[in-house]
Amino acid sequence: MSHHTAAVRWTRTTTDFEYDTYDRNHEVRYGSGATVAASAAPTFKGDATRMNPEESFVGALSSCHMLTFLAIAARKRLVVESYEDDATGELDKNADGKLAMTKVVLRPRVRFASEVDAATLAKMHATAHANCFIALSVTTDVVIEPG
Incomplete structure (x- = not known):
């Protein structure tokens, strides 16, 4: 058996916290040391330049x-x-x-x-x-x- 990890980190960046406006951007840090800029898919109000x-x-x-x-x-x-x-x-x-x-x-x-x-x-x-x-x-x- 092997063990794998991913640490997801998100912090509120907007003054409000409404469905239409909260920031979906976050990062995923893998156990390998790689960090990926992530977001929701554009369909779900995310940033198209980031992995979803x-x-x-x-x-x-x-x-x-x-x-x-x-x-x-x-x-x-x-x-x-x-x-x-x-x-x-x-x-x-x-x-x-x-x-x-x-x-x-x-x-x-x-x-x-x-x-x-x-x-x-x-x-x-x-x-x-x-x-x-x-x-x-x-x-x-x-x-x-x-x-």
């Missing part, structure tokens, strides 16, 4: 899939030259009528040092998804559409 929880969620799924995929490739001795993913997430009402990240689509594009057939690539992505601990931790529908 929805994008962070999509990024966590994409990153975990990539890292699991790279581990599989390395164990198979298939050299990966580059990996890119333009993932998207959908915030929608779930079965209970509450807002949730209901779907995340990963669109990985992998460039190998040598040719890898489509069946092998598909199996690697399926194995990566089945072993990605972030994907295993959420109820969101995660779809993989390799490019």
Whole structure:
């Protein structure tokens, strides 16, 4: 078992504290030492120049899939030259009528040092998804559409 931390820090910066006007900006300090400027998504009156929880969620799924995929490739001795993913997430009402990240689509594009057939690539992505601990931790529908 491993332990991971994130410290979220927010302080009121406005004289009032009304829904339409309070400042959503905050920071997230990770156990690694990285600090990220964060806010709510613009839809929820946040700062579009800062990371928001929805994008962070999509990024966590994409990153975990990539890292699991790279581990599989390395164990198979298939050299990966580059990996890119333009993932998207959908915030929608779930079965209970509450807002949730209901779907995340990963669109990985992998460039190998040598040719890898489509069946092998598909199996690697399926194995990566089945072993990605972030994907295993959420109820969101995660779809993989390799490019």
